[in-house]
Structures are given as structure tokens and as C-alpha cells.
Amino acid sequence: MDSFEEASIDIKMEIFEAIEDNYGGVIVNMKKEEPMDFLKFHSMLKASISHWRLKGKKGVWIKLPIELAHLVNAAVKEGFWYHHAEATYLMLVYWIPHEIPHTFPANASHRIGIGAFVFNQDGQVLVVKEKSGDMTGTWKLPTGVVDEGEDICMAAVREVQEETGIETEFVELLAFRQSHKSFFGKSDLFFICMLKPLNFTINKQDAEIEEAEWMPMEEYASQSKVNQSELSKMIANICVAKKEEQYTGFSAILTTTGHSAKKCYLYSNNI
Structure with a gap:
């Protein structure tokens, strides 16, 4: 018996309080207000x-x-492994019946981003040049990442306001793209949203945006970097078709989930 095990014997044998989950398991929420040393844990x-x-x-x-x-380290010694981490906590998991494979759900598999297509009464599209990133030096649609708990349609409105100072309202979801092995190996969903501007004076975000302006749609779509990418060219063509009223996207319909009163959005063009 090593010194670690001998020290452990002297500690009163207690067990953790746990909440039962819906799948035959338990959840232990350690409290930061309750300090605990390695051996006791x-x-x-x-x-x-x-x-x-x-x-x-x-x-x-x-x-x-x-x-x-x-x-x-104490948890790892007992066979726990990482499941996921957030800014303020780490989640570890352990499967008791070793004779059968574990059924833990995987951590979140996708990151969700948006691109915003906004055009004014003169048919000009709202575009930005970013100070860093793959598209530096190229005019592009305002883009961003959807925050946890944020709706796709609301994320598009927020990102446009943050980057350009333009207030908007959501009109339609035009298209979306899925790719894999993107951000730290995760898959990526990117939604193109059409927004209606409520004001037209640009007040760009200085931290991330080099320039922002209203540009003729044709000028935006004719950029070499847009045409070098099949995906960018397809997105530009969809935006042109929508501007010319030759394309119909998906409206956001506020509803509730099937098993609770929680609000959610259904995106559809056939209701």
C-alpha cells in the first residue's frame, strides 16, 4: 500500500450528493464555495x-x-475523462458498467455563424472590410458567430448593428452551408440572412472593421476573391436573385417546442 492510499484511509468515508439524470446516471455539481483537498476528494x-x-x-x-x-488529477486517477469545458467549469464523465460501451452524448459538434445580406432603397448592399482574417482587404457581408442561447435571426441583427451601426429587422433566411473540420476540428453551420435596414448612416466598429459602406451589388459580386470561391460566388448569386425578387427564402415563425412552452423559431416558406 503506497502513502497515497494510507492517507486516504484516515479520511472519513463520505459520498457526494448527486442528482439523478433521466438515463440511469448521476450528476455531481461541485461547489466552489466548498473547498476540498486532493485526498478527501x-x-x-x-x-x-x-x-x-x-x-x-x-x-x-x-x-x-x-x-x-x-x-x-484525482478524478482522472479513477478513470474519469474530459467531456467539455466552458469559461468557468470543466465537465468530467465516468462510465460504471465497464462491460458495456458508454452512451454519453458527444459534446457540441457544430459552431453556428451568420452572414447578413442588407440592401438599401437604392439597391446597394451593406459590406465591410475586416482588419484581420481570411478576407482581409476584400469587401464582404457582415458576419459573426451566434451566441449561446441566441436565435439565428437575432444574431444577424446584432452583428450588423455591432459592425456597422445599422439597425435592421430580420426578413428571411436565404441559405445555409455546412462544413467540417473547421474551428478546432468542429463542424460549422453558416446561415445567410436577409435583413431590412431601419437607418442608413454607417457608424463602423473600430476594433474589428477597417471600412464599411453601401456598395452596388454588381460591384460586390464582381470582386476577384468572391469569384475565386465557388461558395462565395453562389452566395452572391443568391443575394442578387433575391434583390431582383427571383428567389424566396425562409421566414422566421415564432412557435413553441413540442413538449414545453419554450419559445423557438421555425424557418419556413410554405405557411
């Missing part, structure tokens, strides 16, 4: 796993706040 974890095994539990989730990051 390791001892309680071993006792808890034994207790949950007797109860027939399967998956174990432990949510460790960043203040308790020093306990990660």
Missing part, C-alpha cells in the same frame, strides 16, 4: 462510485468549477 470519489455501482447507476457527470481545477 479522491476518497469521496472512490466511495461514491462504489455506492452508485451498488445502486445500478451507469454514467457519472462531475462538474468542477475552475476554482477546483486542482482536483482534476
Whole structure:
């Protein structure tokens, strides 16, 4: 018996409080307000796993706040592995019945972005030049990433306001693209949204945007970098067709989910 195990025996055998999930597992939410040393945590974890095994539990989730990051190694020693991490916590998982494969759902597989197509009463499209990135030096549609808990249609409105100072309202979802192995190996969904401008005076974001202006659609679509990319050219053609009223996208219809009263959007062009 090594010194680590001898020290563990002297610690009172307690188990963690846990919430049962809907799939035969348990969730442990560690509290940052309750400091715990490595040895006590390791001892309680071993006792808890034994207790949950007797109860027939399967998956174990432990949510460790960043203040308790020093306990990660103790969990790993017991066979836990990383599931995902956020700014303030790390989620670790453990599968008790080793004789069968685990059924933990994978971490989020996609990042979601938007591109905003906004044109004014003169038929000009709102475009920006970014200070960094792959499209530096090229006029492009305002783009951005959808925040957690944010609707796609609202993200497009927010990004346009942040980058150009133009207030808008959502009109239609025109198209979307899926790609793989993008941001840190994750897949990527990119939605092209048409917005209606509510004002026309540009007040660009200085931190990220080099220039912003209203540009003739034809001039935007004729840029060499737009035409060098099959995807960019297709998006430009869709925007031109929409401007000429030869294309119909998807409207955002506010509804509720099928099993609760939570609000959500259905994007459709046939209702």
C-alpha cells in the first residue's frame, strides 16, 4: 500500500450528493464555495462510485468549477475523462458498467455563424472590410458567430448593428452551408440572412472593421476573391436573385417546442 492510499484511509468515508439524470446516471455539481483537498476528494470519489455501482447507476457527470481545477488529477486517477469545458467549469464523465460501451452524448459538434445580406432603397448592399482574417482587404457581408442561447435571426441583427451601426429587422433566411473540420476540428453551420435596414448612416466598429459602406451589388459580386470561391460566388448569386425578387427564402415563425412552452423559431416558406 503506497502513502497515497494510507492517507486516504484516515479520511472519513463520505459520498457526494448527486442528482439523478433521466438515463440511469448521476450528476455531481461541485461547489466552489466548498473547498476540498486532493485526498478527501479522491476518497469521496472512490466511495461514491462504489455506492452508485451498488445502486445500478451507469454514467457519472462531475462538474468542477475552475476554482477546483486542482482536483482534476484525482478524478482522472479513477478513470474519469474530459467531456467539455466552458469559461468557468470543466465537465468530467465516468462510465460504471465497464462491460458495456458508454452512451454519453458527444459534446457540441457544430459552431453556428451568420452572414447578413442588407440592401438599401437604392439597391446597394451593406459590406465591410475586416482588419484581420481570411478576407482581409476584400469587401464582404457582415458576419459573426451566434451566441449561446441566441436565435439565428437575432444574431444577424446584432452583428450588423455591432459592425456597422445599422439597425435592421430580420426578413428571411436565404441559405445555409455546412462544413467540417473547421474551428478546432468542429463542424460549422453558416446561415445567410436577409435583413431590412431601419437607418442608413454607417457608424463602423473600430476594433474589428477597417471600412464599411453601401456598395452596388454588381460591384460586390464582381470582386476577384468572391469569384475565386465557388461558395462565395453562389452566395452572391443568391443575394442578387433575391434583390431582383427571383428567389424566396425562409421566414422566421415564432412557435413553441413540442413538449414545453419554450419559445423557438421555425424557418419556413410554405405557411
